Amino acid sequence: MSTSVRVRTVRRCAGVVAAAIAATLVLATPASAHVEVGSEGARALAENVTLNFDAATESDAAGITKLEVFLPKGITPADVTYGKGPAGWKLVPTDKGFTVSGPPVAVGEDVLYSVVVRQLPDAKSLVFKTLQTYDDGRVDRWIELGESSGGGHGHSAPVLKLQAAAPGAEPVAPTPSASPTPSASPTSAAPSPSDPPATATETADAKPTASDRATAAAEEDGSSPALPIGIAVAVLALAGGGLWWFLKSRRNGTA
Secondary structure, three states: OOHHHHHHHHHHHHHHHHHHHHHHHHHHHHHOOOEEEEOOOOEOOOEEEEEEEEEOOOOOOOOEEEEEEEOOOOOOHHHEEEEEOOOOOEEEEOOOEEEEEOOOOOOOOOEEEEEEEEEOOOOOEEEOEEEEEEOOOOEEEEOEOOOOOOOOOOOEOOEEEOEOOOOOOOOOOOOOOOOOOOOOOOOOOOOOOOOOOOOHHHHHHHOOOHHHHHHHHHHHOOOOOHHHHHHHHHHHHHHHHHHHHHHHHHHHHHO
């Protein structure tokens, strides 16, 4: 093989390798985004375990504002307390897990936060499905189990692998949930403290009319408006009858 042929062959191979590397980098870039959870030496039935979450950003135009986590079976929202996270962020329990949210982090910045779990369940692994929200309304759904299909990069849910429970470890009593606010008795006339104040319209509608005031005044006096009306009618009837009798008597006298 001549030198020129060898040179052309080497150049073609180098070009193919460079293209392959470039394609690999392009395809790998979006796959680097993720949400991960970790806890060093986490064991089943371990108590007061700190879980560290790492939520990578996928947006180059907006900052992350909220992460909503769906807890696996065996962990209730009451079992989770906030550890640390971005400045100004707070944890709020939900029906199925919790959210950590606050002011948007800087564009391109990942979110690192931690929570403390009262006790991990007796399992081999725990899945923490997560919804990641940005300040432009975008939502990344890290909820897929296992590798995604279809050729695109996956949005796999973060998974925590657990070691076997320590010898003698036992489940603790469930965390008591907040008791519901007792409702007012149906027979009670007293308003509940949670009842909303009357609106201006309701207040205006409730303003007593002149008739209502008169009725109230009469009721306070121990009488009813019908009583004086009846008396007035009786007086008029008697007066009318007397006048009729007087006129009839005069006509009879004249005759």
